[in-house]
Amino acid sequence: MSFLKKIEGPLAFCSITMTIILVSYFFNVPTIITEIGSTLQQWTVVIAAFATFLGVAGLAITHIKRVRRKHTSVWPFSLLTITTMAVVIIVGIIDKSSGQNYQWLFTNLYQPLGTCAIAIMAFYYLEISYRAFRARSFEAGCFTFGVIFVAFRNAPIAGYLWKGFDDIGTWIQMVLSMGPSRGIHLVIGVGMVLLLIRTLTWIDRGHLRGGG
Amino acid sequence: MKWNSKYSYLLLVAAVSIPIIFPLKLKFASTVYVREFYNEVESAPEGSRVLINNHIGASGWETDFKPNMKVIVGHLIQRHLKIYVFCPSSTAPVLWDRDIRPMLEDAGYVYGTDWFLTGFYPGGETALGAFTDDPQGLVLSDYYQNDVSEMPLWKEVVTMDDFELAIHTVVAERGMRQLYSAHRMNVLMMADSGELSDSLTYYTAGMLTGIVCGIRGSAEYEILLNKPGEGVRNTDALSLTIALIPIMTILGNIIHFVDKFRGKQIK
Numbered sequence: 305m306s307f308l309k310k311i312e313g314p315l316a317f318c319s320i321t322m323t324i325i326l327v328s329y330f331f332n333v334p335t336i337i338t339e340i341g342s343t344l345q346q347w348t349v350v351i352a353a354f355a356t357f358l359g360v361a362g363l364a365i366t367h368i369k370r371v372r373r374k375h376t377s378v379w380p381f382s383l384l385t386i387t388t389m390a391v392v393i394i395v396g397i398i399d400k401s402s403g404q405n406y407q408w409l410f411t412n413l414y415q416p417l418g419t420c421a422i423a424i425m426a427f428y429y430l431e432i433s434y435r436a437f438r439a440r441s442f443e444a445g446c447f448t449f450g451v452i453f454v455a456f457r458n459a460p461i462a463g464y465l466w467k468g469f470d471d472i473g474t475w476i477q478m479v480l481s482m483g484p485s486r487g488i489h490l491v492i493g494v495g496m497v498l499l500l501i502r503t504l505t506w507i508d509r510g511h512l513r514g515g516g
Numbered sequence: 517m518k519w520n521s522k523y524s525y526l527l528l529v530a531a532v533s534i535p536i537i538f539p540l541k542l543k544f545a546s547t548v549y550v551r552e553f554y555n556e557v558e559s560a561p562e563g564s565r566v567l568i569n570n571h572i573g574a575s576g577w578e579t580d581f582k583p584n585m586k587v588i589v590g591h592l593i594q595r596h597l598k599i600y601v602f603c604p605s606s607t608a609p610v611l612w613d614r615d616i617r618p619m620l621e622d623a624g625y626v627y628g629t630d631w632f633l634t635g636f637y638p639g640g641e642t643a644l645g646a647f648t649d650d651p652q653g654l655v656l657s658d659y660y661q662n663d664v665s666e667m668p669l670w671k672e673v674v675t676m677d678d679f680e681l682a683i684h685t686v687v688a689e690r691g692m693r694q695l696y697s698a699h700r701m702n703v704l705m706m707a708d709s710g711e712l713s714d715s716l717t718y719y720t721a722g723m724l725t726g727i728v729c730g731i732r733g734s735a736e737y738e739i740l741l742n743k744p745g746e747g748v749r750n751t752d753a754l755s756l757t758i759a760l761i762p763i764m765t766i767l768g769n770i771i772h773f774v775d776k777f778r779g780k781q782i783k
Binding site for chain 1: 519521524525527528540542544545547573574575576577578579607609610613614635636637638639640642643645646649650653654659660661689698709712713714716717720721730732735751754755756757758759760761762764765766767768769772
């Protein structure tokens with residue numbers, strides 16, 4: 305089983321998998337290839353589910369260590385994390401995610417906390433708009449001008465005050481920012497293709513044991 | 517000159533509170549991409565199958581996605597379309613079951629005959645890819661742990677060609693790759709306000725047929741449907757809070773230039 309310890313085995317496996325998925329995505333190939341590609345994708349869903357278990361295990365190990373050592377002031381939070389995780393997992397297994405108890409936990413704990421985290425950002429945005437968007441140079445001035453019009457465009461009250469806010473804001477969004485946005489998307493696409501070629505040809509091994 | 521942050525926070529609280537006490541009831545025109553979304557649903561033949569790729573998380577649900585989902589599902593119900601919900605997010609099926617299922621049941625939609633909900637499929641975009649390649653092979657049971665092999669609605673779907681419309685949520689790119697590029701589906705986008713710019717890139721390229729984005733999108737859609745609801749109500753608060761951003765930007769610049777004129781250094 306020494307080949308399992310070598311990097312070439314997993315690299316070859318990755319290359320073959322990628323080639324099958326790519327070929328079945330981009331070309332009209334025999335059904336058997338498409339079916340293999342489809343099955344491989346379904347395996348990913350199962351592997352991702354196992355990865356969730358790994359995440360839970362990793363989180364539990366880290367926080368249990370902290371609680372046992374009690375050497376930092378944050379251990380009570382670790383205890384809270386482990387307890388909450390255990391409660392949610394147990395309730396989820398016993399009651400299932402469609403059950404009333406799980407829904408209660410979700411509605412009264414998880415969701416309000418999530419919404420709260422987003423709501424707090426409103427204060428940050430307001431502070432940022434005051435401190436960051438300053439016309440210190442010509443470029444910064446253009447940026448600030450864009451922010452003012454696009455933000456006003458998204459507030460219906462501004463269109464009420466002056467229709468120009470709507471028109472100029474829409475023009476900035478639909479015309480001025482569209483070119484750079486498309487450019488960025490294209491560059492990302494080209495970058496992904498290059499990364500794919502490097503991975504397929506084993507030049508890039510970053511996805512295996514930190515670069516192989 | 518110095519501006520105390522407390523005043524900004526007070527302004528924000530006032531901007532959210534005032535419309536609750538004194539509703540502004542502003543009227544506004546719908547944007548072209550919201551109208552396109554509406555028209556696509558309106559023109560779908562009765563009984564058409566609609567796929568909703570529900571990738572929504574809990575944090576943006578109450579603020580952006582719930583009003584969006586409610587008004588769009590309301591329209592789907594009005595047009596008697598069949599709804600299939602695929603969930604590559606762990607929270608999406610829970611939210612749907614809690615907030616949208618009652619709506620469907622009130623409208624007389626029968627589970628398994630008129631609508632269908634999958635459980636959580638991990639893997640993000642790959643899960644969506646696996647679903648679009650072979651839905652029957654991937655989904656063997658639904659969110660409620662029922663065996664789907666005998667479910668009449670599920671039997672109707674073999675490939676993506678069996679869906680007339682696809683409503684994609686959250687990140688446009690994933691939907692473009694897996695729904696549009698791979699299967700040439702007619703894709704509509706439901707997103708939060710922050711995703712509008714990205715979505716517009718695909719909309720102007722003709723890859724997305726329509727977009728409903730954030731609370732404003734819901735409000736516009738509600739007006740198009742002539743059923744003002746959560747979106748229209750929340751738009752008043754949104755209007756004032758968003759208006760604060762350019763106001764604070766202008767204020768920050770005025771203070772900056774006044775200080776500069778006076779020769780002071782701003783910290």
